[in-house]
Amino acid sequence: MREDKKPLVSVLMSVYNAEPTLPKAIESILNQTEEDFEFVICDDGSSDRSWDIISGYSAGSEKIQAFRNEKNLGLAASLNHCLRLASGEYIARQDADDISSPDRLEKTLAYLRKNDCPYAGCGVCIFDDTSIWSKRMFPEVITKHMIAQYNPFFHPTMIFKRAIIASANGYRVAKETRRTEDYDLVMRLAAEGMIGKNLQECLYYVYEPADAYRKHTFQTRWYEICVRIYGLRKMKAPLRDYIYLMKPMILCAIPRCFMRILKQWQWEIKAKICSLHKLW
Numbered sequence: 001m002r003e004d005k006k007p008l009v010s011v012l013m014s015v016y017n018a019e020p021t022l023p024k025a026i027e028s029i030l031n032q033t034e035e036d037f038e039f040v041i042c043d044d045g046s047s048d049r050s051w052d053i054i055s056g057y058s059a060g061s062e063k064i065q066a067f068r069n070e071k072n073l074g075l076a077a078s079l080n081h082c083l084r085l086a087s088g089e090y091i092a093r094q095d096a097d098d099i100s101s102p103d104r105l106e107k108t109l110a111y112l113r114k115n116d117c118p119y120a121g122c123g124v125c126i127f128d129d130t131s132i133w134s135k136r137m138f139p140e141v142i143t144k145h146m147i148a149q150y151n152p153f154f155h156p157t158m159i160f161k162r163a164i165i166a167s168a169n170g171y172r173v174a175k176e177t178r179r180t181e182d183y184d185l186v187m188r189l190a191a192e193g194m195i196g197k198n199l200q201e202c203l204y205y206v207y208e209p210a211d212a213y214r215k216h217t218f219q220t221r222w223y224e225i226c227v228r229i230y231g232l233r234k235m236k237a238p239l240r241d242y243i244y245l246m247k248p249m250i251l252c253a254i255p256r257c258f259m260r261i262l263k264q265w266q267w268e269i270k271a272k273i274c275s276l277h278k279l280w
Contacts, residue, residue, distance in 0.1 A: 029094055040086050042066075088162065093157070147186060182273075
């Protein structure tokens with residue numbers, strides 16, 4: 001901890017029924033090479049043993065601030081509560097079912113400072129219960145036109161300058177942002193001319209089992225369309241960028257049984273081309 005007693009980084013994590021994966025997620029932050037941080041954890045009304053796990057780690061580490069929502073409020077509202085408690089110069093994220101490389105905070109912070117960008121992310125490795133089966137690297141230099149097409153940042157990898165995320169008043173809490181709060185934030189910041197960059201290195205491991213597609217429903221796709229329209233208007237995007245609204249519209253029209261077949265096919269192909277690495 002520095003002399004002013006305020007940490008360099010505040011890592012925010014919202015937890016909802018993440019008992020099986022939570023210990024490794026917490027430990028991956030506590031074992032960071034960058035030691036000047038605090039860890040603000042919110043249990044968002046979990047019904048499993050998540051709160052017991054959080055409490056156990058909190059009792060053993062002075063770096064952790066933990067609190068519990070009486071009922072499930074959603075990621076955006078929980079992260080905003082974490083933000084109000086955070087005191088770091090930089091704001092980082094971590095999901096409860098993912099794992100950060102030990103040097104993730106150190107390397108991403110160094111990259112952010114060197115490039116003097118408002119926020120920065122990095123690449124990710126995708127794994128299930130048996131292996132790493134894919135990697136995703138995002139473009140380093142981002143434009144508004146790219147943001148109109150898709151979200152070119154992976155939310156849990158992002159580290160923000162505190163003043164930047166504060167200028168946006170944190171995350172927008174609305175029914176349509178319940179699964180797209182990250183894209184909404186990126187678009188709103190872009191509208192103010194604040195666009196980050198991506199470190200070209202995989203420093204974050206994302207847990208994505210074969211049934212992950214089930215999280216997306218017709219309703220969540222519709223909400224994504226609403227968020228995209230809101231963001232495009234905020235960014236004063238040209239009419240040509242509105243064509244990218246077609247992507248979630250098409251996905252809305254695909255029956256879930258076909259999405260399952262598509263995902264299974266995707267997994268079978270990737271399983272053949274990716275080397276197996278035990279992670280859990």
